[in-house]
Amino acid sequence: MTAPVRRASVFAALCTLSLAVPLVDPWMAAAVAGVVLLGAYVITDGPLFDLLAYPGDYEDSRLYGLITFVLAAVALGLMATAASMPVAVFVGTILLVGYGNFGAQLVRLRTDTDVVRVGSFCLAALAAAVAGQALAHSLSGDAVASALPLVVFLAASGAFLAALLRDVLLPSDDPIIVLSVGLLLWLLAELEPAIGTVEIVIALAVTVGFGYVSYALETASIAGMLTGILLGLLTIVLGGYGWFTVLISFFAIGGLSTKFRYERKTELGVAEDNNGARGSGNVLGNAAVALVAVLGYAASDAGFLPREPELFLFAFAGSIATAMSDTLSSEIGSVFERPRLITTLEPVDPGTDGGVTWQGELAGVAGAAVVAAIAYGLFPDVGPVGAAIIVAAGIAGMTVDSLLGATLEGSILGNQGVNFLATLSGALVSALLVLSIAVS
Template identity: 55%
Template structure:
């Protein structure tokens, strides 16, 4: 057993103590605070050697264990003070620790990033499921009917943790743990009906889709994790029609990135990393859609009808599709014109458009609208027109921002976000204006 596995196993052992919060939350908070205090003064001996990370050895302090323990104690305090569910607290702590342990075991067999990521998310997922079940069992709450929901919560937490771990450092584990706890807390307050087959199919479809996108080099590991998380939340909180709208963008957008890639590279407009989109790119295009799905699920708390969020969702995806196709298709043609002055500019100039790209973008927006009309009974031809216009409007906003402010404080991902936000707002606004969202 390597030192990294022993260390991860020791952290997992400490994390397991959090299960006692099922009956003694205050004692658990005090225990972890004490562990953190001891870790700050322990500078040698067997325990130091067991828990010390390389950076800890350099500093002569178990700062990693101290940070983990104090963060766990703080979460336990939230259970007592603001009502954080005990099952969520234990799930977040065990997910992180056992995910790290599984990742270290996998690393002894494979150096591939995808393997380590899969190990972390799988180990964390399994640990979170069992942690929630154990807590419910100790507290005398029924387990069987809640298993699908517990699995959904564990899967969502594991994917978020895996995504954060792929972009943060090991010392940032407390941030990961708190983020997972907040996400799961939010979901426990939503009114959800999740069946066994719903969650099995959702996980199978989204993981399969994510792996294919990575295998085809249309997404990096972080992009894959982000896409899987977004897709899973869309299916469970919205439904399969919502997922079909979302997946249309990922599928056609990813394929368009590969379209005449060498020509776009020559023109200086090709996506980096051979077209594999990262997590930031995925979120820039789909964050608005995610917020719309969450708002739809929480609409009982909001003074707005559910259908508003459906049009916001579809409008933002139409904008993302329209903008992506206009850029990826239009990028292979020469002689673009700046949208604000219509003068010719070099290929790759922000805000430069071609008629071929504009036509491709409008077509992409119409594709999203047609999918929405065919799958949502509440969206008729007029609603489809609203979604198509929202997508074209978002594409135009992207070009205008590119021609005016991109590169001067706003990066490409920020511009993408604002364009999809414009698409979502246009979709929701037009739906309200013509009486479709009542």
């Protein structure tokens, strides 16, 4: 057994101590955490130090990795005992991270294939989180069977988020992962989405299937795949398959558009890196606003927000229409005639931020129309006027993207920041137009 596997197994065993919170008095659990912290502080060398130390711990001869991990667990434990975080969420989060790491390290003994390693982390994390939450529910007297679909949804969401963060951060950043996963699962648990056992199984199969296809077709990196799976799962459960269809239309069409005349884009120096595979930053830059809209819809539907849930539907569609318009306009328009800067109409080199072509603008309008048509066909609340609003929002957001690219990108904003602000503008235009029509 290698050192990383031994360390992961010990961390998993320590994570099992989180069961002390539902099993015994919380103060007893705090005492256990205190003992672990004290031991981590006083152990500065020797075999036990070598067993628990991350590579960076050797510089200061201190088990900072273990110390910060325990402190993060204590912070979540305080939320579970002094705030309204469900104890099951706390236990599931700690076990998820600990046993997910252990599963990934075990598989690494056989293969270094990244996608297999990530898959093993997700499976081990999912199983541990489901088991931990189920046990916590059982100890508190709740009916485990009725809570099982929500338990699986929370476990899967946490597993995908943790795997994503592990891919973009460092292995020693487990404390950040623990806090991030715990807070997300707390939010999702408060929304109490209504989902059955069959529904969550189908949702997982659909999102994982689409995610892996995007990776196999090289339209998404591993981080991009995980981001897409997580966004898709949350969209299906909190919104529905209609929302997911709108979202996946962007990922599918936008991803394939990166392959359009890829050799020509490479010659011009405007091709996406990594053979066109989009990473987590690109996916989040284009879909973060859509995710907020989905969460807003679920919160409004649950009575936490005063606005009508349909308003968030239009914000969602407007942001996706913007993402689709911007992606198609840049991926298709970049291979045609020399672009012109949107602010001055002066000819610029291909790939210049803020450069546009008439072919790209036409492709962007078509992209917004595709999103509007899908929304019109799936949502009775949209209607012809609503579809026109979504198209207008997509065009407005695409224009904002070009204007920001010509003025602020590179000096103040990065590409993902521009994408985020553009999709935000599309969402706001769509929502405001719907509100103005409703008021009039």
